[in-house]
Amino acid sequence: MKALEERIRREGKVLPGEILKVGSFFNQQVDVRLLMDMGVEIARAFCHAGVTKVLTVESSGIALAVAAAHALGVNAVFAKKSASANVSGELYTAEVYSYTHKKMNMISVSRDYITAEDCVLIVDDFLATGNAVNGLISIVEKAGARLAGVSAGIEKGFQGGGDALRARGIRVESLAVIDAFEADNTIRFRP
Amino acid sequence: MKALEERIRREGKVLPGEILKVGSFFNQQVDVRLLMDMGVEIARAFCHAGVTKVLTVESSGIALAVAAAHALGVNAVFAKKSASANVSGELYTAEVYSYTHKKMNMISVSRDYITAEDCVLIVDDFLATGNAVNGLISIVEKAGARLAGVSAGIEKGFQGGGDALRARGIRVESLAVIDAFEADNTIRFRP
Numbered sequence: 001m002k003a004l005e006e007r008i009r010r011e012g013k014v015l016p017g018e019i020l021k022v023g024s025f026f027n028q029q030v031d032v033r034l035l036m037d038m039g040v041e042i043a044r045a046f047c048h049a050g051v052t053k054v055l056t057v058e059s060s061g062i063a064l065a066v067a068a069a070h071a072l073g074v075n076a077v078f079a080k081k082s083a084s085a086n087v088s089g090e091l092y093t094a095e096v097y098s099y100t101h102k103k104m105n106m107i108s109v110s111r112d113y114i115t116a117e118d119c120v121l122i123v124d125d126f127l128a129t130g131n132a133v134n135g136l137i138s139i140v141e142k143a144g145a146r147l148a149g150v151s152a153g154i155e156k157g158f159q160g161g162g163d164a165l166r167a168r169g170i171r172v173e174s175l176a177v178i179d180a181f182e183a184d185n186t187i188r189f190r191p
Numbered sequence: 192m193k194a195l196e197e198r199i200r201r202e203g204k205v206l207p208g209e210i211l212k213v214g215s216f217f218n219q220q221v222d223v224r225l226l227m228d229m230g231v232e233i234a235r236a237f238c239h240a241g242v243t244k245v246l247t248v249e250s251s252g253i254a255l256a257v258a259a260a261h262a263l264g265v266n267a268v269f270a271k272k273s274a275s276a277n278v279s280g281e282l283y284t285a286e287v288y289s290y291t292h293k294k295m296n297m298i299s300v301s302r303d304y305i306t307a308e309d310c311v312l313i314v315d316d317f318l319a320t321g322n323a324v325n326g327l328i329s330i331v332e333k334a335g336a337r338l339a340g341v342s343a344g345i346e347k348g349f350q351g352g353g354d355a356l357r358a359r360g361i362r363v364e365s366l367a368v369i370d371a372f373e374a375d376n377t378i379r380f381r382p
Contacts, residue, residue: 029244029304030267032260053220059250063267066254069223076221076254082292101273113220 001041001175003034005189008154008176014185018156020178026153027060027125038175039067042123042151045173046072049148051121053077053114055140057096057107057132061124064153068123077114079107079136092142094135099128107135109143116144127152127174130161137170149173157190192232192366194225196380199345199367205376209347211369217344218251218316229366230258233314233342236364237263240339242312244268244305246331248287248298248323252315255344259314268305270298270327283333285326290319298326300334307335318343318365321352328361340364348381 013021025031051072056065057079069076091108098105114120122136133150140147149171155162157177165172177190204212216222242263247256248270260267282299289296305311313327324341331338340362346353348368356363368381
């Protein structure tokens with residue numbers, strides 16, 4: 001998605017540890033116009049896939065999941081990272097290692113919100129090693145639902161998570177795929 | 192907002208501790224059509240207030256903040272609950288007690304994203320004791336920005352946070368205000 005790539009080039013900052021900071025428009029401050037356009041782009045890619053639910057994990061995936069679900073005309077479901085007084089009933093759970101926070105998180109979704117009748121599109125802001133997405137896929141499998149595919153806003157292609165999913169036959173459509181941070185901190189996108 | 196009140200009556204579950212569970216359409220699974228309508232309703236209330244930013248705190252406020260910011264045509268800003276490798280630079284911070292998780296959280300916003308030129312609308316999913324909103328207001332004050340007001344999806348009027356803000360002269364527009372959970376677990380809305 002050209003508009004996203006241009007914005008990343010203009011405002012993205014590469015920090016030590018191959019971290020890409022896009023807080024000015026994507027995950028701390030959100031340019032909601034760009035966000036909704038990203039949702040439309042995701043919907044365009046998956047419009048014939050029969051998607052019935054968009055699934056993400058809190059909190060950074062929520063904004064893009066809402067935009068994609070809005071464009072697809074379906075409900076969004078948020079996997080929770082912690083037990084809460086507001087979450088009750090039977091849950092599907094999965095363990096996910098957070099690269100950003102350097103710890104294991106248990107993520108969970110109520111069994112009421114993903115069922116065997118659903119066709120699920122997984123959406124997240126970033127796709128890097130694929131840990132979060134793999135946790136969400138295992139929840140989709142436990143629910144007996146169909147997986148339409150995976151869509152990330154920004155894929156760090158060089159971390160391999162997206163390509164590992166593609167190698168398993170899973171459709172992955174990321175709006176911008178970064179193949180490398182060059183030595184001078186410029187960003188090389190996958191064509 | 193009638194559509195929201197009706198949905199709360201139909202699907203909301205009152206749990207022990209005066210917790211209202213609306214996970215089926217509002218904060219675990221999200222009916223994105225209703226959500227976007229809620230955003231339009233918030234924008235209608237604040238359309239003449241000169242709002243330049245919508246501010247919320249992760250994670251449960253994000254969806255409604257995106258909807259409101261979209262309808263108002265402005266950016267959304269998410270206060271973070273934890274330090275992260277992705278957050279850097281100078282921050283505005285505030286301490287907030289989480290009633291749901293029974294612990295203090297430090298919330299923070301980069302100084303780049305709220306400035307003295309901004310007129311900020313604070314949006315959150317729930318307004319109960321007002322702890323989260325008070326933390327966000329203190330961040331708006333530290334930034335020297337103007338506060339347009341506060342809008343919550345669901346206000347638990349009987350917990351007093353919204354009325355305390357109104358008593359301070361702050362404009363609070365909640366889409367549904369609950370005055371009481373009756374003994375038979377029905378919900379009484381403020382007219």
